[in-house]
Amino acid sequence: MGAFNIADAFSTEIGIDLGTCNTLIYVRGKGIVISEPSVVAVERGTKKVVAVGVEAKRMLWKTPGDIIAIRPLRDGVIADLETTEKMIRYFISKVLPRRWFVKPRMVIGVPTCITEVERRAVEEAAYKAGAREVKVIEESLAAAIGAKIPIFEPAGHMICDIGGGTTEISVISLGGMVVSKAIRIGGDEFDEAIIKHVRNVHNLIVGEQTAENLKIKIGNAIADKTIEKMEIKGTDAITGLPRRLEIDSVEVREALQEPINAVIEEIKRTLGQTPPELAADIVERGIVMTGGGSLLKGLPKLISKETGVPVILAEDPLLCVANGAGMYFQHTKDMASNQTIYNNLNS
Template sequence: MGKFSNSFTTDIGIDLGTCNTLVYLRGKGILANEPSVVAVERGTRKVVAVGEEAKRMLWKTPGDIIAIRPLRDGVIADLETTEKMIRYFISKVLPRRLFIKPRMVIGVPSCITEVERRAVEESAYKAGAREVKVIEESLAAAIGANIPIHEPAGHMVVDIGGGTSEISVISLGGMVVTNAIRLGGDEFDEAIIKHVRGIHNLIIGERTAEELKKSIGNATPDKKIDKMEIKGTDAITGLPRRLEIDSVEVREALQEPIGAIIEEIKKTLGQTPPELAADIVERGIVMTGGGSLLKGLDTLISNETGVPAFRAEAPLDCVAIGAGLYFEQVRGIDSNRMIYDSLNP
């Protein structure tokens, strides 16, 4: 009966991100990609909006509505709201007539605790899953980036998400070395906000900082200096004010969080066995996650480590795709391990 059920089941891969949640349906692709935000009524906790519509309400809601980001630093901060958000996304991608509950694979940072991992599983089961598997984000990202993880060879993946950055060396379908820090795209935004206030006495919001990062942010010096006008509140007078800021300032603002990620990459390379390190030098570092899209970051990592670094083809989608394909991939991983173990008793 188990085999019969599996042949008809639906596999869903979820990248439960601090900033965005992506849902991959096996055979259909990415069917949901929206901000991890839920708007609820104060008191009743009734859901008013989820995703893109709820994000527009952040910091702009009336007194009776709260816009919540239920995940912080890659982990669940609000269990009840996370469950409602997952249920919403599942209902969005699955037809109501489907009578078999889906199998869910969810990518999470390796740095989360066992309690936090169980909270993710509990949310998925309550949202309607038949079976739940929680895997490391970098393993899911490697599968989604079409990295041949079954091989007895070293592959390094750097996944920079909204709340965490995870650096892993994978071989034979397993994590040989992995390090993660609770630092990602959100900290990039916070660094920009802090810089603009400290240097220009201008208070800006997260959305403005994110626009700066995406539009003119860079990790390495560029011949062309881009500029952008922003609006905020003067920290001294309390009045609205405009300011023109350039890409050089944004790069200076981002130095500290980017430096921390690079140090973590260097540490992971130092912990990697020599044979696998040689493979990584040859194959390069694969970068995934929204943070990898920062202009010049791949070049900076290459310069700092001496190892080629490049973005995956669809860096934002890799974790969700890899999670959705996990059950297919795990059969190949188990098969290869059996062959390897028989050759190396």
């Protein structure tokens, strides 16, 4: 038993938000130490890693024939195990000294909609990257801890985490999931909807980065007083030549309508399946939103209008999953000691 405690005392606790778009790493005592795109550039044929993260994202869609930039995660799931492992290993070697005393303990947030096989693939990648202990937890549970929601109290809390590849809506009470729903719609689908709209309406082909810029700069979920405009560049679908186009926020909102409605419908469905006592708590406390997708202008307001429930945007929504995963071990330890005190008082 003693050896285990010594290992725990010297072991670094790491929380990982293994996102479709970005990977964030939290180290206990230091906070978020890595926030980089989930992209790996490898040599074609040899699969030798050329660049990871920010460097590799610059190469996305712009690489010469012998280098391919890979996004190893799709819809919050590992699509390429070998590359994911290399990516985790690279990020961890950046944050930890080369010869650490004890291997780190890792907590990784994953979507609830992944299969048992996919969950095991995440664990395997973490062990191969050098973890001593790996705990895989639901993204929304990690997000709730990161958003400082008192999840262990006997009351209902609803969290909606919109990531790059998935949206997860969960009702948490007494530290467990009461209802949890996940759909494979997230920030990527928002970008995809913009790309499709621009092509269908204007015969212009634009890339993911252009669509993402449009979404961030002038995207909105609800009609705004001022109409914003932005110039984009792309390829004419008919002539194949480069062309400029001015697009406004009304059009971007129209393009985003379908994926946004899918998210709202899922929230309504989850509320419909929530036990009445917990639903009453949610109406009082509101829905907490986390994840990059929740930063879309006007989205919390629209969700509140459609559901009749107050919506609160968490502080630092992008960091909630990584922070919560990193605090998980401490959180459960505190919970266990509180339970012991409670049991002693009642014995």
